[in-house]
Amino acid sequence: MREAILIVFCLFIASFWEILISPVIAIYGIEPNIGVMLVAFFALYRTGFAYAFFAFLWGLIIDSVSPGNMGWNSLILILIGSAISFIRNHFNWQGVSTQVAVVFLSVLVHTSVNYIIQNIDSLGNFFYFIVRFAVASALYSGIIWLLIQYLPVFRYRTRGI
Amino acid sequence: MIYTVPGSNNKKVSVIPSVLIILCLALIVIPTDTKIHISEIIIKIFYLPPNSLIEKFEDLYKIREKAKALETELVKTKLELSHYADAALENQRLREFLNFKTSYNIKLIPAEIVEAPDLPYYHSVIVNVGKKSGLRPDLAAISTRGLAGKVSRVYDSSAEIQLLLDPLSRVSVVDTRSRVQGILKVQMSGELILDNVPSHEDVKEGDTLKTSGLGGVYPPGIPAGVVTEFEVLSPSYLFAQIKVQPFAEFSRMERLFIIDSGTR
Numbered sequence: 001m002r003e004a005i006l007i008v009f010c011l012f013i014a015s016f017w018e019i020l021i022s023p024v025i026a027i028y029g030i031e032p033n034i035g036v037m038l039v040a041f042f043a044l045y046r047t048g049f050a051y052a053f054f055a056f057l058w059g060l061i062i063d064s065v066s067p068g069n070m071g072w073n074s075l076i077l078i079l080i081g082s083a084i085s086f087i088r089n090h091f092n093w094q095g096v097s098t099q100v101a102v103v104f105l106s107v108l109v110h111t112s113v114n115y116i117i118q119n120i121d122s123l124g125n126f127f128y129f130i131v132r133f134a135v136a137s138a139l140y141s142g143i144i145w146l147l148i149q150y151l152p153v154f155r156y157r158t159r160g161i
Numbered sequence: 162m163i164y165t166v167p168g169s170n171n172k173k174v175s176v177i178p179s180v181l182i183i184l185c186l187a188l189i190v191i192p193t194d195t196k197i198h199i200s201e202i203i204i205k206i207f208y209l210p211p212n213s214l215i216e217k218f219e220d221l222y223k224i225r226e227k228a229k230a231l232e233t234e235l236v237k238t239k240l241e242l243s244h245y246a247d248a249a250l251e252n253q254r255l256r257e258f259l260n261f262k263t264s265y266n267i268k269l270i271p272a273e274i275v276e277a278p279d280l281p282y283y284h285s286v287i288v289n290v291g292k293k294s295g296l297r298p299d300l301a302a303i304s305t306r307g308l309a310g311k312v313s314r315v316y317d318s319s320a321e322i323q324l325l326l327d328p329l330s331r332v333s334v335v336d337t338r339s340r341v342q343g344i345l346k347v348q349m350s351g352e353l354i355l356d357n358v359p360s361h362e363d364v365k366e367g368d369t370l371k372t373s374g375l376g377g378v379y380p381p382g383i384p385a386g387v388v389t390e391f392e393v394l395s396p397s398y399l400f401a402q403i404k405v406q407p408f409a410e411f412s413r414m415e416r417l418f419i420i421d422s423g424t425r
Binding site for chain 1: 185
């Protein structure tokens with residue numbers, strides 16, 4: 001129940017973030033990927049099923065803007081969450097640099113795959129997109145994750161696990 | 162080294178992502194109409210609240226901007242109204258003076274009061290016109306309400322006006338009703354009195370006093386004040402005690418008009 005409430009809360013927070021905050025903090029159109037960051041949070045810090053539910057629902061929310069691709073984002077996010085969960089179970093993930101690398105790669109993969117799905121018919125600008133948006137967005141998300149790590153609440157939780 | 166987290170090896174946990182992945186695949190293949198229907202529901206739940214919040218903030222911002230603009234407009238309008246009110250008063254005063262000028266055929270020199278020294282037993286003001294404007298000593302100075310004093314000293318661009326309240330001021334006036342004449346001056350107490358009026362003379366409270374023209378300083382007919390008290394202190398007293406309220410409001414004066422009748 002507690003996880004469910006947290007998931008719904010995070011969904012609303014992410015929605016508000018995407019609509020209200022992201023446009024404000026965007027740098028030359030580059031925005032941090034709050035959805036992937038939250039999936040990473042659930043996969044790293046919460047119990048096993050929470051990330052999957054969050055990834056599924058957040059994917060639906062993103063896809064509701066372009067209903068033709070409905071299901072794809074959920075699928076990508078669940079797979080990313082599963083990968084992060086695997087890292088959590090098999091590697092030392094508690095280091096800040098590891099977490100930042102996880103977030104960076106997750107955002108990079110999510111943005112890239114999402115682009116491929118949406119532009120499957122014309123992938124001529126794919127590499128430009130990767131360099132211009134996907135890497136930049138992944139870096140931005142990684143930096144934000146790094147900054148969040150220094151918040152006292154996260155430091156406490158990291159030590160506690 | 163393998164790090165295990167409590168609950169992460171639970172079979173139930175690993176089943177849930179698999180079920181959700183199957184659900185995702187199902188969503189991918191369902192008809193577009195159903196997808197659109199689902200997306201409409203999601204948009205209503207997750208996109209409309211923040212959007213309506215944005216709209217509310219935008220409305221609030223617009224309202225605030227509008228309120229600011231209206232406030233500015235209000236202040237501007239108030240200033241304009243004040244200006245119009247001043248202009249209306251000015252118009253009224255000028256009309257009064259125009260009538261006055263027509264009646265007496267005199268030249269009026271407008272003068273702004275630039276300094277009003279607040280000294281005991283010395284009641285005068287400085288105005289911003291002087292010799293260059295044609296001022297000479299002993300010209301009468303009037304306010305919009307009545308006689309104020311006379312020019313006592315003249316400089317190039319300024320002049321000193323001795324007010325009626327000055328202890329050295331003397332004005333020959335006449336009661337407009339009974340034509341009784343007297344000297345308007347200030348007592349040591351600071352009150353304006355009509356002096357040199359015999360006790361038996363017909364002077365009553367409420368009588369208007371105007372300059373008589375005697376002495377040649379003040380042109381005749383300028384309203385000077387109104388009798389507020391007529392008292393004969395004793396039958397043996399030769400003169401009555403007559404208190405006068407001047408028409409001019411000395412504490413509120415902003416400008417004066419110097420009367421140049423051209424006789425001197």
